[in-house]
Amino acid sequence: MKRKKKNPEITPNSIIVHALRLLWLHSRERRAALKRDGYTCQDCSGKQSKAKGREFKVEVDHLDGKIDWNVLADYIRRHLLVHPDKLETVCKPCHLKRTEFRKQIEGGSNVVLRLESLALFDSVGTESVDPASGGNGDRGGMADLSEG
Numbered sequence: 001m002k003r004k005k006k007n008p009e010i011t012p013n014s015i016i017v018h019a020l021r022l023l024w025l026h027s028r029e030r031r032a033a034l035k036r037d038g039y040t041c042q043d044c045s046g047k048q049s050k051a052k053g054r055e056f057k058v059e060v061d062h063l064d065g066k067i068d069w070n071v072l073a074d075y076i077r078r079h080l081l082v083h084p085d086k087l088e089t090v091c092k093p094c095h096l097k098r099t100e101f102r103k104q105i106e107g108g109s110n111v112v113l114r115l116e117s118l119a120l121f122d123s124v125g126t127e128s129v130d131p132a133s134g135g136n137g138d139r140g141g142m143a144d145l146s147e148g
Contacts, residue, residue, distance in 0.1 A: 016073040016081075024067075030060045 024030060039048040041058050049056045090098065 012081075013070065013073045013077070016076055017069040020069060020072055020076075033060050034058070 037058075039058055040046065046056050046058070048058045
């Protein structure tokens with residue numbers, strides 16, 4: 001049994017782009033546009049057909065312009081598929097608490113939280129945190145709050 005050689009053109013970026021394209025091709029938004037337009041080209045009125053010898057395909061165009069798949073893939077790599085040092089395992093309830101806490105902090109998307117204990121979140125409630133003070137205030141449980 002021969003082992004298949006790896007395709008040198010397959011890169012982590014190309015895998016992400018492929019997954020994004022599949023997501024788009026199978027999206028309900030794309031299907032809704034096709035159905036709304038009756039699978040008919042809005043410029044020439046050609047209707048999609050699979051009849052042998054009369055094949056005609058239609059596509060869905062983004063009216064806002066061309067999608068740059070590589071920009072999307074780069075964004076995913078920078079913000080979702082990050083180095084494990086930038087990830088931490090938590091249970092679902094604590095993850096939700098952390099997310100809510102970040103929303104309360106001005107500019108929460110640029111804030112990196114380091115916690116001494118999850119008990120900190122039991123007292124978050126409606127208290128406000130001053131990002132300029134480093135967020136430590138009277139909270140006690142915060143080890144480090146710095147912009148990242």
